[in-house]
Amino acid sequence: MAVQTLRTTCVIAGGGPAGMVLGLLLARRGIRVTVIEKHRDFLRDFRGDTVHPSTLRLLDDLGLFARFDRLPQSHVRQLRLPTEAGPEVVVADLTRLPTPHPYIAMVPQWDLLDLLAEAASAEPTFTLLREHEVTGVLRGGGSVRGLTFRSPEGDGEVRADLTVAADGRWSTVRRALDLPLREFPVPFDVWWFRITTDQRLADVLLPRIRRGRIGIPIPRRGYVQVAWIARKGTDAALRAAGIDAFRADVAELLPDLAGDTASIATMDDVKHLDVRVDRLRRWHANGVVCIGDAAHAMSPAGGVGINLAVQDAVAAARLLAGPLRRGSLAGPRSGRLLARVQRRRRLPTAVMQSLQRLVHSRAIAPVIEGRNAAILPRAAGILLRIVPGLSVIPAFLVGIGPRPERAPRWARR
The missing domain is CATH 3.30.70 (Alpha-Beta Plaits)
Known part of the structure; x- marks a missing residue:
């Protein structure tokens, strides 16, 4: 059977939140973009189902919030923790955030992805290939030139100026590139x-x-x-x-x-x-960049992985749409342009992973090892009762995060 060859401007491995948001944004800029998704649909249980205030604000910008708001969902407005000093205390109060939607929406991820796919499919330059499994990368001239895939119709390839790895912590693209990785222990x-x-x-x-x-x-x-x-x-x-x-x-x-x-x-x-925390030391090579869990696997602590992945996608769209339209990412020196994504998103990733590791070592590990009977230390519980306004700090870190990203003006509706 002959190998099927497709051509696009940007090919994205992975139809998760990062891949679908980036695909939608680039398509709204008139860029030809193809998203490759391994499965026939998005129906997988227990993927991250948290949609944070910053993502809700993004849906507002994209003109999609009203449709999202009609999806079956529940809202989480506070995180409370039991303490050694007595009853539980409010640790994160999202209602204190100065944002239009001060809560975390709990929505099955497949509903969110279906919504994003429907909106992206309304753009003439967007293509979603379902039941296409990424098997490797195409190389040539010192650069990544696209992806190879396996589908029910047989093997094929997508040639592109830019390849984006958004295929999660077990990323096929990341393994093919053998980029340097830093891993952190999780107990x-x-x-x-x-x-x-x-x-x-x-x-x-x-x-x-x-x-x-x-x-x-x-x-x-x-x-x-x-x-x-x-x-573990x-x-x-x-x-x-x-x-x-x-x-x-x-x-x-x-x-x-x-x-x-x-x-x-x-x-x-x-x-x-299997909880893992890691991040690439370098997120890119010529012609390819990693975002979301493919660049930095997050712990479930705080449910911030989706939030970071979506913000990676927004930053990548804003930084790379112009070079893509000009054809600047097709050459062997594109790595210096793609490095902008890592420079923009490295600090928030490092901050959130450091906070997660602190929670792991100071709160979760002592409990599961039987050393503590409560997650929150006595002193912290007393302080939060005396100054309840402090609960806005963890609410901001979880709900919005450091260096929040807003949709580019050209993508707003």
């Missing part, structure tokens, strides 16, 4: 599952702690999504104990949902996330 993993329930939880996140485990029930419509946090390397033991033992542990940790744990049918419903 825990996360198991995701849902409990079907008629109970209505408050619009807050309140972790529960018992016997070295942390459970975070996240309110959704018709069910509760639970993040189960325990020591214990997945095999957890599964070997079986579903009855797991349900009993969940009922003990989340007694208000104990009557609904039968909705966890089997251990197959409990999805294991």
Whole structure:
């Protein structure tokens, strides 16, 4: 079978939030852009479902917020933590943020991606190739020239002036480039599952702690999504104990949902996330740049990974749309132009990863190792009770983040 050859200006590996936002923005600038997505649809459970205030503001800029707001969703306005000094305290209060939408919207990621894909498909220069799996990169003249793929119709390639890796922490493009990577140790993993329930939880996140485990029930419509946090390397033991033992542990940790744990049918419903934190030392090479998790894998702490990935995409669109239109990224010296994306986004990435690692070592690790009975130290709890306004600082870091990005004027509707 002959190899199918396609031509575009920018090819993006990965149809996640970073890839779809970048594709939409570039298409609104009139740039030919092709997004390659491995799966037939976006229906995967327990991807990041948090849409932060900065992303909600972006949807406003793009003229998409009204459509987004009609999607089934719940809103989280506060993060509360139990303390050694007594009852829980408000650590992050998003209602204090000076932004049009001061909350985190909990929306199945497939709904958000469908919305972005529909908006992008209205642009004549946008193409989304589903069921196309990226297998490698094309090289020539000292530069990356596009991607190779596998599809139901056979093997093929997309030739492009610019290749963008937005295909996640296990990025095929990143592996093919063998870019230098810095990894950080993480002491825990996360198991995701849902409990079907008629109970209505408050619009807050309140972790529960018992016997070295942390459970975070996240309110959704018709069910509760639970993040189960325990020591890294214990997945095999957890599964070997079986579903009855797991349900009993969940009922003990989340007694208000104990009557609904039968909705966890089997251990197959409990999805294991191998938590990693890393970032590339160099995000680019001639003709190619990495963004989102392909450039910097984030911990689930704070749910900020999607926020950073989307802001990477906005910055990349603003910095690279002009050079793409001028044809400046097709040559062997394009790396110096692509380096602008890393220079713009390196600091916020490093700041957020440093904060995540601080939370890991000072809050999560002592609990799952049995050294502390509460996530928040006594002194911090007392301070937040005395000065509740301090809760706006973590709310800003989680909800908006350092160096927030706004949509370019040419992409706004």
